[in-house]
Amino acid sequence: MRNRLPxxxxxxxxxxxxxxKVARAVAEDESLWSDLLQHSTDDRGYAEIFLDEHLGVWVLEWLAxxxxxxxxxxxxxxxxxxxxHGAIRHEHLRLGHRPVGDRVPAGEGFCxxxxxxxxxxxxxxGGRTVTIHAYSPPLVRTGQYGEQDDQLLHRVPTSSQEHLSPKGRQGTPSTAHPPRTADIPQEDRR
Structure with missing residues (x-):
């Protein structure tokens, strides 16, 4: 693969x-990744921008x-x-409570x-959303979490090549504006 880093x-x-800093620099140079996007609303699109033994960089497109x-x-x-481009909702899992989440608009990021x-x-x-992800060392495995039929939280180990998607129930999502108490399921009112 050619070097698609600036x-x-x-x-x-x-x-x-x-x-x-890597993710921001790559995001700011669309010529490094714009031709890799597939523009599909069926699944979140993703493509590798760069990979060596120390660094992996990906572009993800979120259209739905x-x-x-x-x-x-x-x-x-x-x-x-x-x-x-666009905006994502970034949520943190909290046991026994609603997750906390933030809107992350274009031009911003986190590590x-x-x-x-x-x-x-x-x-x-949020409209068409594109995010740049940088990992070091490169991503090889992930663990995906969700509540299973036994009502317990489980970790499902997966290869980094597998499409990340919810594995089991994910609880009540965070929102930009908290819902009214009447709209929150009784078990989440803590």
């Missing part, structure tokens, strides 16, 4: 702050409000996400370490 490959494992990663971790990889569990989905009504 700088020479770093040649080492990067920390979360450095990954945030139901495009959702579900709760997941990144196994041994730290990472960063930068929103190039995380190897211990992070989160969920991303297109912000409802």
């Amino acid at each position: 700088f020479p490959p770093p040649g080492r494992v990067l920390d979360a702050g450095e990954l945030r 409000d139901d495009h959702d990663t579900g709760y997941h971790d990144h196994d041994h990889s730290g990472g960063a996400v930068h929103v190039a 995380f370490d190897q211990t992070f569990i989160h969920r991303m989905r297109r912000e409802p009504g």
Whole structure:
């Protein structure tokens, strides 16, 4: 694969702050990734931009409000996400409580370490959304989380090549404006 980075490959494992700079720099140069997008509303689209033994960079396209990663971790990889177009909802799992979530609009991003569990989905009504994801070391495995039929939270190990999607029930999503108490299921009112 040719180098689709706007700088020479770093040649080492990067920390979360450095990954945030990588994701932003790649997001700001659409010529590095615009030809990789497939523009499908069926599933969230994704393509590899760059991969070596220290760094993996991906572009994801979110065209429908139901495009959702579900709760997941990144196994041994730290990472960063930068929103190039549109907006995503970034949610953090909280046990015994509603998740907390933030709208992340174009031009903004976030980073995380190897211990992070989160969920991303297109912000409802956010329009065409494109995000750039940078991982170091490169993403090999993820763990996907969801409530199963036994009503317990389970981790499903998956290859990084598998399309992330909700595995089991994901609980009540966060919203930009909290719903009225009457709209929250009794078990989530904590």
